[in-house]
Structures are given as structure tokens and as C-alpha cells.
Amino acid sequence: MSQVSPVTTGVAFSARREARTPDKMWAGKSQITMKYRALKGTSHNVSEVGFGVWTVGTKMWA
Amino acid sequence: MGVSDEDYDTGVRLLRLALDHGINFFDTADVYGDGKGEVVLAQAFDGRRDEIVIATKFGYDFYNHPGVQPGQRERPHNWSPDFIRQACERSLQRLKTDRIDFYQLHNPRLETIRNDDVFDTLQELREAGKILTFGVALGRRLIVAR
Numbered sequence: 001m002s003q004v005s006p007v008t009t010g011v012a013f014s015a016r017r018e019a020r021t022p023d024k025m026w027a028g029k030s031q032i033t034m035k036y037r038a039l040k041g042t043s044h045n046v047s048e049v050g051f052g053v054w055t056v057g058t059k060m061w062a
Numbered sequence: 063m064g065v066s067d068e069d070y071d072t073g074v075r076l077l078r079l080a081l082d083h084g085i086n087f088f089d090t091a092d093v094y095g096d097g098k099g100e101v102v103l104a105q106a107f108d109g110r111r112d113e114i115v116i117a118t119k120f121g122y123d124f125y126n127h128p129g130v131q132p133g134q135r136e137r138p139h140n141w142s143p144d145f146i147r148q149a150c151e152r153s154l155q156r157l158k159t160d161r162i163d164f165y166q167l168h169n170p171r172l173e174t175i176r177n178d179d180v181f182d183t184l185q186e187l188r189e190a191g192k193i194l195t196f197g198v199a200l201g202r203r204l205i206v207a208r
Contacts, residue, residue: 034084039115041195042163046087046115051080053090056073057099 070102077106081114091119091168091199092153093137096128100156111159118157119168119199120149141167141174143183150187165193169201 036045077088090099100118107114123140131137153162165184167174174180175198184196 036086039164039195042115044115044163044194047085049085050087050089050117051077051085053077053088053099053103054094056069056076057090057094057102 070105073102074106077103081107081110086113087115087117089117091122091166092149092156093119093122093124093168096124097152097156100153104156104158108158115163116157116159117164117166118153118162119166120146120153121168121170121174125152136169139170139174141170141177141180143179146180146183147187150192154192161191162193163195165196166199167197168199170198 035048037048038044039046080088088103090103092100094100095102103116121139121141122137123145124137127137150162150165154160165187167180170180181196184193187193188196
């Protein structure tokens with residue numbers, strides 16, 4: 001697996017409903033650097049922030 | 063419980079956006095949306111498999127008990143070796159990959175965690191290269207029991 005380089009990303013969540021589209025949610029002023037750690041038993045480095053696919057694979061959250 | 067095409071498109075966009083911003087760990091389960099949680103992941107990262115780490119889960123028999131259960135009851139588990147092997151193959155197909163990076167028991171009870179057959183089967187899948195490593199996703203019932 002190719003190693004994913006840490007990236008710097010802008011994160012700012014607006015309370016305004018019209019601004020909460022996926023693209024705009026990430027547009028902001030603050031800068032956060034993603035951290036990675038080893039997944040034991042594999043050669044992978046995984047981001048400390050994961051994505052729970054439950055939120056997009058079901059309607060249970062709606 | 064259904065996911066519309068519009069929901070799907072939004073889900074794909076969100077997943078890709080997450081990877082673009084450094085998130086490479088995606089945790090799903092075969093039972094999410096009766097398989098759709100794995101399908102949407104494969105769709106989002108078609109051709110980018112080596113950039114992501116896939117965690118998924120098994121144990122609920124949604125194949126014989128699809129959809130929302132009466133009274134929102136939990137679906138029955140099946141921890142037999144044959145079911146685990148079959149569940150793994152079906153997940154690999156939905157994810158369109160040759161290996162699962164992190165394979166987890168989904169909300170097992172204590173008697174399952176003490177069942178050597180389950181872990182022998184997982185070890186067999188690991189040796190076959192179908193999964194890289196495995197673990198346990200604890201549900202509320204087990205945590206409360208502790």
C-alpha cells in the first residue's frame with residue numbers, strides 16, 4: 001500500500017444551513033494536520049480520524 | 063431502510079472529500095444498508111484501493127433476515143465457520159477488492175468471543191490473504207455486561 005502523506009486541510013463548520021455542503025464544510029481558516037498511526041498486524045498507517053460509512057450507507061441517521 | 067441515488071451521490075462525494083483531506087481509514091459493515099455501505103465505498107474509491115484502509119464487520123445474518131426487523135429488533139447473528147467464510151467472500155465482492163484490511167466481529171456476545179472456532183476461521187482467512195488482521199467491534203450490550 002502506498003503511504004498517504006499527511007496533508008494540511010482547512011476545517012471550519014458553518015452553522016448556516018446553506019453553507020453545509022460537503023465542499024464548503026471544509027473551506028475555512030483554521031489549519032489541521034492529519035496524524036497517522038500504525039494498524040497493528042499490517043503495514044498500513046491509518047489516519048487518526050476515521051470515516052464511519054454507516055452515515056452514508058444507511059438511512060438510519062436520517 | 064433505503065438509500066436513494068441522490069443519497070448515494072452525496073455519500074460518494076463525502077467519502078472522496080474525506081480522502082482528499084487526509085482520512086484514509088474507512089469503517090463499514092456488511093449489514094449497513096444490507097450491503098450498501100460496502101458498495102458505496104467501492105464506488106467512491108474505484109481505482110484507488112491502495113490509497114485507503116478498509117475496515118468492515120460481519121456476524122449479522124441479513125442474508126436471511128433482510129431489511130428493518132419488526133420492532134427494530136437486532137438481527138440474528140451467525141458465527142459458524144461456513145457463514146463467516148461466506149460473509150467474507152460476499153464482502154470482498156461488494157467492496158470489489160481482494161482483501162479486507164481489518165475484519166471485525168460485529169457486536170458479539172461474550173460466548174462468541176470465547177468461541178475458538180470463530181478465531182480459527184479468521185486465522186484461516188488471514189492465512190489465505192483475504193483479510194490482513196481482525197478484531198472485535200463491541201456493542202453496547204457487551205460493554206454494559208462488563
